Amino acid sequence: MILTLALLAGLIAAWLLIGVVEKFRLGLRFMQALLYVPFRLAYRLADDRIKIARNAAAPVIYVISHQSRLEPALMLSLLPEDTLHILDEVSARSPWFEPWRELGRTIAFNAEHVFVSRRLVRVLKGKGRLAVYLPDAVEPDIKTFRLFRAVTRIAMQADARIVPIFVAGARALPLSLTPADKAPRRWFPRLSISVLEPMTIAELVARNPDQSSNTNALFDRFAEARLFGSDLNRGLFLAIRDAADRVGASHPIIEDVISGALNYRKLFIGARVLGRRFEAVTAPGEAVGLLLPNANGVVLSLVGLLSASRVAAMINYTAGPASVTAAVRTAEIRTVISSRAFIDKASLADIVAAVEEGGAKLLWLEDVRTSVTALDKLAATLLWRWPLQPQNAAKPAVILFTSGSEGTPKAVVLSHRNLLANAMQAEARITISPADILLNVLPVFHSFGLTGGTILPLVTGVKLFLYPSPLHYKLIPEVARKARPTVMFGTDTFLANYARTAKDGDFSSLRFIVAGAEAVKPETRCVYRERFQAEIIEGFGLTEAAPVVAVNTAIHGRDGTVGRLLPAMRMKLEPIEGISGAGRLWLDGPNLMMGYMTSDRPGELQPLDGWHDTGDIVSVDREGFITIRGRAKRFAKIAGEMVSLGAVEMLVQSLWPEEHHAVVAVPDKRRGERIVLVTTADDADPDELRKFGRQAGAADLMVPNDIVKVEEIPVLGSGKTDYVSTRKLAIDRLGLSAAA
Incomplete structure (x- = not known):
């Protein structure tokens, strides 16, 4: 006793x-x-940033993400005692909550109704503090979004500062408000408190004056707290391992059509074995090429390179030998990892020769596997949780090569932090969970296929199903029927072709499809809505932004736009002479690249200095939805008027939808430039096009008088139109070489 x-x-x-x-x-x-x-x-709470909340000058509103029953008790323990906490009815009545409820002032409200704002405004104007607990919804429904409007209105009337608070890890608690299949439970997860600096609504709007309404400015700031709840300085290897800890090492994470499924533990074991071999023939920080298809092997190799602190240079094997040689030389790649079986099956002997011509040697995965001993496997099994080399999120992780649709391709250098930030920005905007299965048919050498289709599922616990080619239009619907994905990435061209060959039940498991790289046609969107009950959410990105810049969501979407800017990004529009209601888009954010490598300065990082000029002309509505008007280089100046070549292409596509078209601008002595249509339509007629244009309300300047008929439109390996070659073709056919 x-x-x-x-x-x-x-x-x-x-x-x-x-x-x-x-x-x-x-x-x-x-x-x-x-x-x-x-x-x-x-919970080994990381709480350093709570001092920001405590020191915020009144009047202030603490906007707290309500993920579990824990947050009200935690915030009553940490926020200033004069804070008025607006609790949900369950928290207000729970017996276990009683000791914490006595720590401060609390009132209950019915979430079905908007706040009684006059009383709260009076509280704030008296130098008061409010703590508001908003539902944990990445895509809030209309009812939840009304709460954001109410908080915005109260903050503006009281001139109060907003302090967003997000408790990272709280979704996994036994007291979580999220279903267990979407947030696997852990008794004692490590928690960290993300707190952002106090700002008024006016200050929030001023950060992105071109795109924010008052309520959306608050909503975006709230999403930033979620984003920075992730430790972006962990490095990709550690971020993937953190995901394994959250959902369990035995959670199936990758699968392909040949090798089957691997869980996190097997993924890390395989990656460590490969990483040891890569480590033996390369140096830390060296760019190592990956020449592999969408299969388990490319993920194992990528994670192995990350573990060994090597930089994965993603080789676009569809770009042609000349581009591959240029890529190898530009990034100073000395070793390229590939597979003999893949090279043979895809008939890529010319690409292998191009790699060797660039000065690199091939490291074959088949040879690596045969050299692995039982001791290697045992060591990897015991040490799978630990990276081979120290991890630094500020260092380069990946090199991607731009498509070069309008000029010479460049090597884009992305850090661990760039890629992890972009994945977490997407996760803070689109609702996904470990209950989802993502089907990725986009190649990993493409930024969309790498970040969205590979890194995002790895760091969030979403199971990834890899398919090696997006061009298998008949097979992919069958794969979808068997794999039962809930999320899919694609482009309009690919999605339209899948729909033509698919049976009605093939895509019935999909919740939504994320589409990028090109505009989604209304008919493509319609067929997926009606036949498969799947929503296509359109986004916009560029390799330099790792790549996602903006995206619609299933709830907050606007057809014809590419959505709203991701959290923590800023934009500014530079006015363009001759274009009204739009401007040239400049971007800044944690996902913007480290810089370029170019062929004239191989291996040398040319850092990004400040804002990045995207070269895109966009317009933005008052709710922040972005509409792409075209590339700056894809505008022609005709008699002083700016004409979007992309808009002309859409006009032509509407008239002859079964054919392929490209519109380019060529020199004209009298008017500066003129528009030329290059098309596969044998019966294309200028008079018919002019008549159709008038009916569609198009200006006469938009209608091409010159039509060049070809059997095929030049394309790049990525599938995009090669406008450089198309323009040269048009100039040659029209006899304008001397003028060009």
Whole structure:
């Protein structure tokens, strides 16, 4: 009995001592500190940023993501005692919550109704503080979004600052408000508190004046707190391992049509074995080429390179020998990892020769596998959780090569932080969970296929099903029928072709499809809605942004736009003479590249300095939805008027939808430039096009008088139109070489 009492006294003394430490460390009242101690010890809370919230000058509104029943108790322990906490009815009545409820002022409200704002405005104007708990919804429904409007209105009337708070890891708690299949439960996950600097609504709007309404400015700031709840300085290997810890090492994470499925543990074991071999023939920080299809092997190799602190240079094997040689030389690649079976099956002997001509040697995965010993496998099994080399998120992780549709391809250098930030930006905007299955048919050498289709599922626990080619129009619907994906990535061209060959049930498992790289046609969107009940959400990106810049969501979407800017990104529009209601898009954000490597300065990183000029002409509505008007290089200046060549292409496509078309601008002595249509339509007639243009309300300047008929439109390996070659073809056919 005495021993028990002594032990109990010791525990109480330790509790009191830790409470005293917390009181002075965070500036809490003693009772707050005592009731905070259990959270601090149980969840190893990272709480340094809570001082930002405590020190925020009143009037202030703390906007807290309500992921679990824990947040109200935690915030009552940590926020200033004069804060008025607006609780949901369950928290307001829960018996276990009673000790924490006594720490501050609380009122209950019915989430079905908007706040009674006049009373709250009076509280704030008296230098008060409010804590508002908003539902944890990446894509809030109309009812939830009304709460954002109410908070915005109250903040503006009281001139109050907003402080968003997000408790990272709370979704995994047993008291989580998220279903267990979407957030696997853990008794004592490590938690960290993400707190952003106080800002008024006016200050939030001023950050992106071209694209924010008041409520959307608050919503975007709230999403930023979720984004920065992730430690973007972890490095990709550690971020993937963190995901394995959250969902379990036995959680199936990748699968292909040949090798089958691998869980996280097997993924890391295989990656470590490969990484050891890569480490032996390359140097830390060296660019190592990956010449592999969408299959388990490319993910194992990528994670192995990340573990060994090598830079994965993704080789576009469809770009042609000349481009591959240029890529190898530009990035100073000395070793390229590939597979003999893949090279033979895809008939890529010319690409292998191009790699060797660039000065690189091939490292064959078949040879690596045969050299692996039982001791290697045992070591990897025991040490799979640890990377081979120290990880640094600020260092380069991946090199991607731009398509060069309008000029010479460049090597884009992306850091671990760039890629992880972009994946987490997408996760903060689109609802996904470990209950999802993502079908990725886009090649990993393409930025969309790499970040969205590979890195995003790896760091979020979404199972990834890899298919080696997006061109298998008849097979992919059958794969979807068997794999039962809930999410899919694609382009309009690919999606339209899949729909033509698919049976009605093939894509019935899909919740939504993310489409990019080209505009989604209304008919493609319609067929997926009607036949498969799947929503196509259109986005926009560029390799230099790792790549996603903006995206619609299933709930917050607007057809014909590419959605709203991702959290933590800023944009500005540069006016363009001759174009009204739009401007040249410049971007800044944590996902913007480290810089370029170019052929004239191989191996040398040319850092991005400040804002990035995308070269895209866009318009933005008051809700922040972005519409792409065209590339700056895809506008022609005719008699002083700016004409979008992309808009002309859409006009032509509407008239002859079964054919392929490209519109280019060529020199004209009288008017500066003129528009030429290059088309596969044998019966294309200028008069018919002119008549159709008038009916569609198009200006006469938009209608090409010159039509060049070809059997095929020149394309790049990525499938995009090669406008450089198309323009040269048009100039040659029209006899304008001297003028060009």
